[in-house]
Amino acid sequence: MIELVLAERCIGCDRCIDVCPTQVFDRGADGVPVLARQPDCQTCFQCEAYCPADALFVSPHVVPLPPDSPHRDGGALDRADLLGGYRRELGWGRGRSLGARTAVGPAYPD
Amino acid sequence: MNSELVLRADVAVVGGGPAGTWAAIKAAESGADVVLLDKGHTGSSGATASAGTGIWYVDDVPELREAAMASREGLGGYLADRAWMARVLDETHARMEELGRVQRYPFPVGPRGPIRDDLQGPEYMRRQRLRVQRLGVRILDHTPALDLLLDGDGVVSGVRAVQRRSGETIEVRAGAVVLAAGACAFQSKTLGCDVDTGDGALMAVEAGAVLSGMEFSSSYAIAPIGTSLTKTAYYSWATFYRADRTVLEGAGSARGRSVIARTLLSEPVFARLDRATPEEQAAMRRGQPNFFLVFDRLGINPFTDFFEVTLLAEGTVRGTGGVRIASTDCATDVPGLYAAGDTATRELICGGFTGGGSHNAAWAAASGSWAGQGAAAFARRRGVPSTVRPTGTVALRPGAAADVEPQEILSEVQRTVLPLDVNYFREPARLASALGALDDLWGRSRDGLTATGEGLFRAREAAAMTAHARWMLHAALRRTETRGMHRRLDRPDQDRSQQHRLLVGGLDELWSAPEPQWLAGGRAA
Numbered sequence A: 001m002i003e004l005v006l007a008e009r010c011i012g013c014d015r016c017i018d019v020c021p022t023q024v025f026d027r028g029a030d031g032v033p034v035l036a037r038q039p040d041c042q043t044c045f046q047c048e049a050y051c052p053a054d055a056l057f058v059s060p061h062v063v064p065l066p067p068d069s070p071h072r073d074g075g076a077l078d079r080a081d082l083l084g085g086y087r088r089e090l091g092w093g094r095g096r097s098l099g100a101r102t103a104v105g106p107a108y109p110d
Numbered sequence B: 001m002n003s004e005l006v007l008r009a010d011v012a013v014v015g016g017g018p019a020g021t022w023a024a025i026k027a028a029e030s031g032a033d034v035v036l037l038d039k040g041h042t043g044s045s046g047a048t049a050s051a052g053t054g055i056w057y058v059d060d061v062p063e064l065r066e067a068a069m070a071s072r073e074g075l076g077g078y079l080a081d082r083a084w085m086a087r088v089l090d091e092t093h094a095r096m097e098e099l100g101r102v103q104r105y106p107f108p109v110g111p112r113g114p115i116r117d118d119l120q121g122p123e124y125m126r127r128q129r130l131r132v133q134r135l136g137v138r139i140l141d142h143t144p145a146l147d148l149l150l151d152g153d154g155v156v157s158g159v160r161a162v163q164r165r166s167g168e169t170i171e172v173r174a175g176a177v178v179l180a181a182g183a184c185a186f187q188s189k190t191l192g193c194d195v196d197t198g199d200g201a202l203m204a205v206e207a208g209a210v211l212s213g214m215e216f217s218s219s220y221a222i223a224p225i226g227t228s229l230t231k232t233a234y235y236s237w238a239t240f241y242r243a244d245r246t247v248l249e250g251a252g253s254a255r256g257r258s259v260i261a262r263t264l265l266s267e268p269v270f271a272r273l274d275r276a277t278p279e280e281q282a283a284m285r286r287g288q289p290n291f292f293l294v295f296d297r298l299g300i301n302p303f304t305d306f307f308e309v310t311l312l313a314e315g316t317v318r319g320t321g322g323v324r325i326a327s328t329d330c331a332t333d334v335p336g337l338y339a340a341g342d343t344a345t346r347e348l349i350c351g352g353f354t355g356g357g358s359h360n361a362a363w364a365a366a367s368g369s370w371a372g373q374g375a376a377a378f379a380r381r382r383g384v385p386s387t388v389r390p391t392g393t394v395a396l397r398p399g400a401a402a403d404v405e406p407q408e409i410l411s412e413v414q415r416t417v418l419p420l421d422v423n424y425f426r427e428p429a430r431l432a433s434a435l436g437a438l439d440d441l442w443g444r445s446r447d448g449l450t451a452t453g454e455g456l457f458r459a460r461e462a463a464a465m466t467a468h469a470r471w472m473l474h475a476a477l478r479r480t481e482t483r484g485m486h487r488r489l490d491r492p493d494q495d496r497s498q499q500h501r502l503l504v505g506g507l508d509e510l511w512s513a514p515e516p517q518w519l520a521g522g523r524a525a
Helices: A015-019 A044-051 A074-078 A085-090 B019-027 B046-051 B062-073 B082-102 B120-135 B199-206 B233-237 B255-263 B280-289 B291-300 B358-382 B406-417 B428-448 B454-480
Strands: A004-005 A025-026 A033-035 A056-058 B007-012 B034-036 B137-142 B144-151 B156-162 B170-181 B221-222 B240-241 B269-272 B307-315 B338-339 B502-505 B511-514
Touching: A004 A033, A004 B046, A015 A025, A044 A056, A044 A085, A085 B291, B007 B156, B007 B199, B007 B358, B019 B034, B019 B120, B034 B170, B034 B269, B046 B120, B062 B082, B082 B358, B120 B137, B120 B255, B144 B170, B144 B199, B144 B454, B170 B199, B170 B358, B199 B338, B199 B454, B221 B255, B233 B358, B255 B269, B255 B307, B255 B502, B280 B291, B338 B358, B338 B511, B358 B502, B406 B428, B406 B454, B428 B454, B454 B511
Parallel strands: B007 B034, B007 B170, B034 B137, B170 B338
Antiparallel strands: A004 A056, A025 A033, B144 B156, B156 B170, B221 B307, B240 B269, B269 B307, B502 B511
């Protein structure tokens, strides 16, 4: 479930507001998206994939986390190199190679 | 309900996943003016964008094609159709070549050229969106469809929808409609599928269409508990365990999933991908990065750590039931209405065995393309009608008491249909009892669900899921045998006299009947 919008990283492009299939975000008064409907989040990670500023974090848990969870601490996530991870794997963003080009899994066992 | 805004188009496409985008592309290429509506956002909504998928792409080599078709016939309970399999393989081959050439999808390249049997979801779908935009299709995002419009002759003539941001309703009057709105996973949190609530089937039946194969809807996917990660391919390398770390004998991702289901009825199940070599582990990370995204964030090494798993219902998303296809252009039994992707039955290529993953992906590209062309041709012959009437029932007709909330209905549907001992291990008494509860719920929805503005789509989702569950369990009761994925505890064997597809339909009163004639030779019955 989406847990964080890091205001200091957000560039106010509205991509997350547009791409979220379940309209979790609204634009906040300062232009930074707010989690207006967090319970509607389906944990699909699309907002993170499209965020050009690595300003969002989706926790893999399908229910909201308690406030003291490390997945709600932007600094801790940054230090653990967990911000922008999906985008990095997809190879989205300038200077990266597309992940799809090398997405070849192993041959399946019998 | 008066629509604030009326648009006109030759073809309206409902749903912006793979089937809907291929439909929009092919309709636009045929010269049609196209409007594409998506409940969420075309390019990031639905099962494919979130999960990615293998695709049933087989090189154009007769021996390989023959083996690909033969491998599914028995599994599917002999309900698939060779001619349809062959034309889906041909069409998929052509569409994947086009995807690489026109959408410039970056297929991996091996020693023998591009490797086209797997698609990374976000990359595939963002390119589909761009292609649709470049063809001049009008895309309406965050605009869930509510019901279909008919003209005086009963020909489908458009669709009503609600714009979530404004709460305004909109009417798209069109010469033909393609329903590519996905199937139904009952918001079980299977990856990317909260938007797949069976809206297409409900709208189709309200307009007069029939469904087929709804008993093939007992699909459950393995997921680490508490997550939405229903990507099951890599469990081919898993060993499954009980809580005391003893091996759960017979459990497996493919053939042994029923052992997992059976065990989950009474105790937790754990998994570990401990059969993968270091080389295979590295290839897995390249193959499906979003699988590991979840484990990395959970702090779990899936190759060395035991992790608890559960089964999440995938209903008809990975089942094969859906709107009956009446001809090779994916027309339904109602003139002007076309169905594609998971909204349509996938029995034509899968029979009664899960279409999950690669077959559904091939079907989406092929059926979407045919439906788009078929709808464009129909609209060209007919023009855009001026007089229309709505067909929607629950939550769209005046007079409901407003004494029940969509969330209440949804919770009750989930509680009734999702349990493994109702929908996976099927047994007549439990099926009948669940169906009775769902019939009551349908009555309560019809008499008590009402909504305005944005709330309309939540009310319609609740109604669609109720209807879907009823069609599934009704068909499951009527097919008194075990065939394909449909498992009847009281009838563990296949019954030769039931080797036919089963049609189901109706809203207040449900009915079912064997399909009178099989689609044969790639032509309509």
